[in-house]
Amino acid sequence: MKLKIIFYSMYGHTYHMAEAVAEGAREVEDTEVELLQVPELVPDEILELSGAKQARAAFAHVPVAEPDDLADADAVIFGTPTRFGNMCAQMRNFLDQTGLLWAQNALVGKVGSVFTSSGLQHGGQETTIISFHTTLLHHGMVIVGLPYTEVRQTTMEEITGGSPYGASTIAAPDGSRMPSENELAMARFQGRHVATIAAKLVRT
Numbered sequence: 308m309k310l311k312i313i314f315y316s317m318y319g320h321t322y323h324m325a326e327a328v329a330e331g332a333r334e335v336e337d338t339e340v341e342l343l344q345v346p347e348l349v350p351d352e353i354l355e356l357s358g359a360k361q362a363r364a365a366f367a368h369v370p371v372a373e374p375d376d377l378a379d380a381d382a383v384i385f386g387t388p389t390r391f392g393n394m395c396a397q398m399r400n401f402l403d404q405t406g407l408l409w410a411q412n413a414l415v416g417k418v419g420s421v422f423t424s425s426g427l428q429h430g431g432q433e434t435t436i437i438s439f440h441t442t443l444l445h446h447g448m449v450i451v452g453l454p455y456t457e458v459r460q461t462t463m464e465e466i467t468g469g470s471p472y473g474a475s476t477i478a479a480p481d482g483s484r485m486p487s488e489n490e491l492a493m494a495r496f497q498g499r500h501v502a503t504i505a506a507k508l509v510r511t
């Protein structure tokens with residue numbers, strides 16, 4: 308079973324979550340896991356000014372995804388930072404190049420799942436994930452979230468991301484907060500959960 312994790316990250320938060328999702332997926336037997344990032348759209352000089360260039364160097368080794376990568380997977384887990392309560396433009400741009408795959412019904416029946424990172428605790432993590440699901444449904448994908456059997460999402464002991472829609476992290480307004488152990492554990496759970504379900508679908 309082939310599972311791909313396709314993300315965009317500007318400062319590394321979504322990337323760290325993506326690595327944890329991959330770790331979880333790898334725990335499921337016979338799962339081939341590939342980590343990919345969507346192409347950057349922001350000009351280099353702007354990345355430099357915003358400090359993102361240095362941050363992005365930490366995951367520059369991750370190969371860049373092409374739309375056909377989706378057709379070649381049994382399950383795809385997407386990671387995007389929240390931008391105004393929605394996915395980022397880089398991810399939207401990638402998805403907007405999948406019209407041919409849509410016309411060919413190439414993704415129908417594949418598993419799709421989403422995780423995110425936002426600056427604020429109530430900055431739109433849930434709207435980002437749910438609005439992302441709309442695109443996956445147009446492609447006929449089978450959506451998998453983060454069930455409440457992952458009880459870490461119910462904790463009141465600490466501030467944390469995570470909801471039944473998917474794993475998430477809170478980066479803080481200045482980006483200073485990296486994913487907590489609780490959030491990374493939920494990301495690993497999501498990877499494992501999607502891989503387990505996709506393996507069952509592949510067998511049918």
Ligand SMILES: Cc1cc2nc3c(=O)[nH]c(=O)nc-3n(C[C@H](O)[C@H](O)[C@H](O)COP(=O)(O)O)c2cc1C
Pocket residue numbers: 315316317318319320321322388389390391392393424425426427428429430431478482
């Ligand atoms: C243009 C823009 C819009 C953003 N919109 C939101 C938002 O609606 N809610 C929020 O909590 N954070 C928002 N953020 C903060 C990002 O979500 C945050 O930088 C991101 O989660 C960090 O993840 P990354 O390091 O993977 O890029 C925004 C950031 C930018 C640059």
